[in-house]
Amino acid sequence: SQTIHQWPATLVQPVGSPLSLECTVEGTSNPNLYWYRQAAGRGLQLLFYSVGIGQISSEVPQNLSASRPQDRQFILSSKKLLLSDSGFYLCAWSKVTSDIQYFGAGTRLSVL
Amino acid sequence: AQSVAQPEDQVNVAEGNPLTVKCTYSVSGNPYLFWYVQYPNRGLQFLLKYITGDNLVKGSYGFEAEFNKSQTSFHLKKPSALVSDSALYFCAVRDTNAGKSTFGDGTTLTVKP
Numbered sequence: 001s002q003t004i005h006q007w008p009a010t011l012v013q014p015v016g017s018p019l020s021l022e023c024t025v026e027g028t029s030n031p032n033l034y035w036y037r038q039a040a041g042r043g044l045q046l047l048f049y050s051v052g053i054g055q056i057s058s059e060v061p062q063n064l065s066a067s068r069p070q071d072r073q074f075i076l077s078s079k080k081l082l083l084s085d086s087g088f089y090l091c092a093w094s095k096v097t098s099d100i101q102y103f104g105a106g107t108r109l110s111v112l
Numbered sequence: 113a114q115s116v117a118q119p120e121d122q123v124n125v126a127e128g129n130p131l132t133v134k135c136t137y138s139v140s141g142n143p144y145l146f147w148y149v150q151y152p153n154r155g156l157q158f159l160l161k162y163i164t165g166d167n168l169v170k171g172s173y174g175f176e177a178e179f180n181k182s183q184t185s186f187h188l189k190k191p192s193a194l195v196s197d198s199a200l201y202f203c204a205v206r207d208t209n210a211g212k213s214t215f216g217d218g219t220t221l222t223v224k225p
Contacts (some may be wrong), residue, residue, distance in 0.1 A: 006155075034212075043217035044156075044202070090155055099144050099206050099213060103155030 002027035006091045006104030013111055019064075019078040021107050023091030026072065031093040033074040034101065035066055038088040050074060051096075086111045114139045114207040118216035125193045125223055133188040133219045135203030139210075145186040146204040146213065147177055156202060162186060173197070193223045 006023045013019060025031050035047040046059045048066035056066050063082060067075045074091060088108055092101040115138045125131045137143055144163055148156040160171025167179045177188045188201060200220050206213040 032212075044215045046212070046215075049212055088153075092155070100146065100158050100161060101148075101156070101204075101213065102158065103148075105155050106153065108153065 002093075002102065004091065004093055004102055004104045006107060008107060009105065010108045011110070013081050013109065015083055015111055016080045019076070019081050019085070019109070021076040021089055021091075021109075023074045023076075023104055024072055025093045028072070028093070028095065030071060030096060032096060033068060034092040034094075035074065035076050036090040036092065038090060038106075044090070047076070081111045083111050085109065114143075114205055114210055114214050116203050116205045116214055116216040118201075118203055118219045120219050121217075122220045122222065125221070127195050127223050127225050128192050131188075131190050131193040131197070131221065131223070133201050133203075133221060135186045135188065135216060137184050137186060137203075137205040139205060139207040141208040141210075143186075144206040144208065144213075145177070145179060146206075147171065147175070147186075147188050148202045148204065148215075149173075150200040150202065150218070152199075159188070159201075193221075195223050195225050197221060198223045 003026045033050045036044045050056050050068045065077050088106050090106045091104040094101045117136050146161045147159040150156045159175050160169050162169045162179045170176045175190050200218045202218050203216040204213045
């Protein structure tokens with residue numbers, strides 16, 4: 001069976017500090033991978049998605065970046081965090097031939 | 113372009129009563145439609161999907177949804193609500209010509225005992 005791991009669960013970072021959130025998927029190969037941000041428990045904002053190693057599409061211009069160094073690893077990064085980067089970050093994956101997305105447990109990021 | 117709307121931020125129902133969470137969509141081609149549920153501080157969980165075929169789709173936890181092409185709707189329903197159904201529900205759509213899904217803003221369902 002497939003599983004998705006996302007860590008850390010919670011993170012408190014000062015403004016201007018770097019960020020690295022990691023997401024890995026097990027039990028499947030060549031998944032589509034996604035990073036979302038959810039503000040105040042409401043709608044999802046798609047930040048990045050990837051259809052393969054090194055292939056990243058950015059949906060929203062901002063100070064965040066994403067990388068996919070391995071087939072089942074997706075990393076969300078920032079060089080300098082802003083207060084507005086606070087939120088709940090969700091990683092998800094889907095099979096290439098199916099659109100169902102499977103979500104990780106999320107990371108609650110607080111930038112102070 | 114594709115879009116999805118969940119017109120109600122909040123739905124309140126009494127336990128044992130039927131529930132409906134509304135979703136309407138807009139696509140240029142044919143839609144793939146999905147419902148997900150999110151419990152507090154957790155990731156989203158897939159409930160059900162419509163790709164083609166029977167307009168009434170049955171999913172997890174006794175939920176079902178009806179695809180209505182003429183009204184461009186995909187409302188989520190359950191005949192008898194449980195307190196444990198209280199959560200945030202998301203509708204999502206993908207146009208067959210699009211590369212990824214678009215999610216609605218979510219509807220908070222509260223089931224009171």
